[in-house]
Amino acid sequence: MLVNTKEILSAAQNGKYGIAAFNVFNLETVQAAITVAKKENHPVIIALGERYFDTVDVEGFAALVKTLAGKSSVPVSLHLDHAYEKESIIRAIRCGFTSVMYDGSKYELAENIRLTKEITEIAHMAGVSVEAEIGSVARGAFSDEEEGDGTLTDPKSAKEFVEETDVDFLAASIGTVHGMYTGKPNIDLDLLEEIRQLVGIPLVLHGGSGTPDGIIKQAVARGICKVNVNTEVSLAATSYLNQAFEQEQKAAHLSAIMAGMQEAMESVMTKFVRLLKN
Structure with missing residues (x-):
């Protein structure tokens, strides 16, 4: 069933567990995420980044996700x-996304508040929930996200931001990176605790890929309800494709290769879902 992301994250916050938000790029990634959600009997968030609009037909993609989600007894949401x-x-809202993320983190606090508030008012009129970001997640290896400066979230600014914008969940920068870490992760869980004390809405961790399992579990215990995963899924798919090529499967039918790629992604997704549901 397709549900509002706020519904999924509110339940996660009350139950003190986490939800994986998997970035997807094609049919196989969507199928992998929903298949894992059904097998593990745990909700999932299907996330499509704005940066993929040039290669993914948004309206067709939304129709695909809504159809597959409608066949699932496990809650699924569709997130921009x-x-x-x-x-x-606005385009995502019109074609049925159940939540959107406006990223104004490059702006000073006052401008971020002004712009995010405008988006929140638009989305809420349509019954769509909103995520926003304070601070800036740095870019690691193998990421295709924009470069961030790694500025950590200031708890008092986060409190002001949430009160002024009425967002539904907040991405907090505590030291994770988009992509894979190039050195030892330096993640500030004490900072997360401070943010949690001042902000009552569900918190989001960007940069789940490569983050140690123990850190993710501790982050969930301190208020993280949504963990974004992109790069590990992408690497699992490309690694499988590379191996298929090296094993001289050049003559293999495309359908068989795509099925194998989906299974490779499901393995990574299963790891995250099990980690977050326990």
């Missing part, structure tokens, strides 16, 4: 990830 343009957000 890292959107910077109001036009992209």
Whole structure:
């Protein structure tokens, strides 16, 4: 069933567990995420980044996800990830996304508040929930996200931001990176605890890929309800494709290769879902 992301995250917050938000790029990634959700009997968030609008037909993609979600007894939501343009957000709302992320983190606090508040008012009129970001997640290896400066979230600014914008969940920068870490992760769980004390809405962790399992579990215990995963899923798919090529499966039918790629992604997704549900 397709549900509002706020519904999924509110339940996660009350139950003190986490939900994986998997970035998807094609049919196989969507099928992998929903298949794992059904097998593990745990909700999932299907996330499409604004940066993929050039290669993914948004309206067709939304129709696909809504159809597959409608066949699932497990809650599934459809989320627009890292959107910077109001036009992209309106387009996603019109074709049925159940939540959107407006990323104004590059702006000073006052401007971020002003722009995010405008988006929240638009989305809420349509019954769509909103995620926003304070601070800036740095870019690691193998990521295709925009470069961030790694500025950590200030708890008092986060409190002001949430009160002024009325967002539904907040991405907090505590030291994770988009992509894979190039050194030892330096994640500030004490900072997360401070943010949790001042902010009552569900918190989001961007940069789940490569983050140690123990850190993710501790983050969930301190208020993280949504963990974004992109790069590990992508690497599992490309690794499988590379191996298929090296094993001289050049003559294999495309359908067989795509099925194998989906299974490789399901393995990574299963790891995250099990980690977050326990």
